[in-house]
Amino acid sequence: MAIDPKSFEAIADLAYRESGLQLVVEKASMIQSRLRHRLKAVGTDSFASYAELVCSDEGLDERRQMISALTTNVSHFFRESHHFELLGQKILPGLIDKLRAGRRFRVWSAGCSNGQEAYSIAMTMLETFPEMAKMDVKILATDIDPKVVSFGRSAVYPERLTTGIPKNLKDKYFSVQKGKEGDEYTASEALKSLVVFKELNLLSNWPMKQKMDVVFCRNVVIYFDADTQDRLWPRFHSLLNSDGHLFLGHSERISEPSNAGFINNGPTSYRPIVAKR
Numbered sequence: 001m002a003i004d005p006k007s008f009e010a011i012a013d014l015a016y017r018e019s020g021l022q023l024v025v026e027k028a029s030m031i032q033s034r035l036r037h038r039l040k041a042v043g044t045d046s047f048a049s050y051a052e053l054v055c056s057d058e059g060l061d062e063r064r065q066m067i068s069a070l071t072t073n074v075s076h077f078f079r080e081s082h083h084f085e086l087l088g089q090k091i092l093p094g095l096i097d098k099l100r101a102g103r104r105f106r107v108w109s110a111g112c113s114n115g116q117e118a119y120s121i122a123m124t125m126l127e128t129f130p131e132m133a134k135m136d137v138k139i140l141a142t143d144i145d146p147k148v149v150s151f152g153r154s155a156v157y158p159e160r161l162t163t164g165i166p167k168n169l170k171d172k173y174f175s176v177q178k179g180k181e182g183d184e185y186t187a188s189e190a191l192k193s194l195v196v197f198k199e200l201n202l203l204s205n206w207p208m209k210q211k212m213d214v215v216f217c218r219n220v221v222i223y224f225d226a227d228t229q230d231r232l233w234p235r236f237h238s239l240l241n242s243d244g245h246l247f248l249g250h251s252e253r254i255s256e257p258s259n260a261g262f263i264n265n266g267p268t269s270y271r272p273i274v275a276k277r
């Protein structure tokens, strides 16, 4: 059951329109294998009829399943650790007096996958200032893929997904129990209470009413083309507080930061340009 060029094009166009994902023809065999179980689930063995279904009005539910199957959800705890160091060593100490005086602090993990990034942010906060557990602090963790959002919300990680957590933090912030695949680690209530998980497509409207202090959008835009990326930067700029921070993944860059209102602040780290009065 191979994907024919017409069905590939229909699926690639749809994935691009719905989620910004760029499916290139060189990856056709990978896409074919990622979608094979979806074809089985809807009871067809033809990519042409699958493409017809997902492109139809009746295919709305399956469209979400298709995007979920096509996204790459690889992540791990404390990935690209320099951003967590910046958060713990510079950003939080610089704000702590204001936070103690009641200022709110909001972080967005945009494209959060299974939640490792959001819980790494939470651990960094609690390790830096344990009192943050009682402050007006929240981490919003969002992803287009409903499966990873509900996984993150469950906060239960099989051992293979816990790489990156230093042993002392694993002992302190996770409880261990036997699961189907061996040991499973559940995040503590202290971590869970800091993180709110929601399904959100970065290309759609953002419902957030409050400004963000830090946005982690790492290893997400790499799957988007330059136009889609360039439409995102000013939106992040509008959402960030003037003293905020934007972190991207190791192979992601804002091509013209000043056009989007940002200045570079170290590797894959940006700050909004503050207008001079």
Ligand SMILES: C[S@@+](CC[C@H](N)C(=O)[O-])C[C@H]1O[C@@H](n2cnc3c(N)ncnc32)[C@H](O)[C@@H]1O
Residues within 6 Å of the ligand: 018, 019, 020, 021, 071, 072, 073, 074, 075, 076, 079, 110, 111, 112, 113, 114, 117, 142, 143, 144, 145, 148, 200, 201, 202, 203, 217, 218, 219, 220, 223, 249
């Ligand atoms: C490789 S993971 C990155 C996870 C984490 N940020 C990290 O750096 O480890 C990319 C995530 O982006 C999500 N994603 C892809 N397109 C998206 C979109 N249009 N809106 C929201 N999330 C999207 C995928 O579902 C996936 O979970």
